[in-house]
Amino acid sequence: GENVEQHPSTLSVQEGDSAVIKCTYSDSASNYFPWYKQELGKGPQLIIDIRSNVGEKKDQRIAVTLNKTAKHFSLHITETQPEDSAVYFCAASWFSGGYNKLIFGAGTRLAVHP
């Protein structure tokens, strides 16, 4: 089955710096890679995703890159702000039982200090 590893588990940056979170996946057939942000006491929020036919995608201060050959993808947050502080989860699709499931990484706790 699919396995997703996420690093680092915690990340602390100063406001205005960039933050990078990396994930690797095991199933070369995976074709969809979303990123979720979870704030304290809330459900995960989809913030950006990328499909396997694209190498990079940007949305304002957030970007995701995908290297299919190496089977890894990364989340980049530029000009970090205190409100970016949250737990971030990567996920990879895994086709099983006739449909795509999502397998999640362990999460990265990002702290942005003013």
Added chain:
Amino acid sequence: SAVISQKPSRDICQRGTSLTIQCQVDSQVTMMFWYRQQPGQSLTLIATANQGSEATYESGFVIDKFPISRPNLTFSTLTVSNMSPEDSSIYLCTGLAGGHNEQFFGPGTRLTVL
């Protein structure tokens, strides 16, 4: 994006009892997924619920413990049966529309078992 609502938002239950969690989607979805998030952990898929058929459970989860209903294309329930303190978690549902990959989470149900 689909909007997911769950009831109850939180509950404190006694061991040995059962709790039924409701999930409502604001649009018709092909599949609904139930996840568990143990304290400080990532998201683990419990089962997939399709209308008109039995739910499909992931390894480690069984129907007797987590019975699921899916009476129509916008609603599902998950019951946590014969609860023990180890069942204390956040339970979340998502919906998946046909032809799409995006899964949107609701706020979740925070369950504490004493």
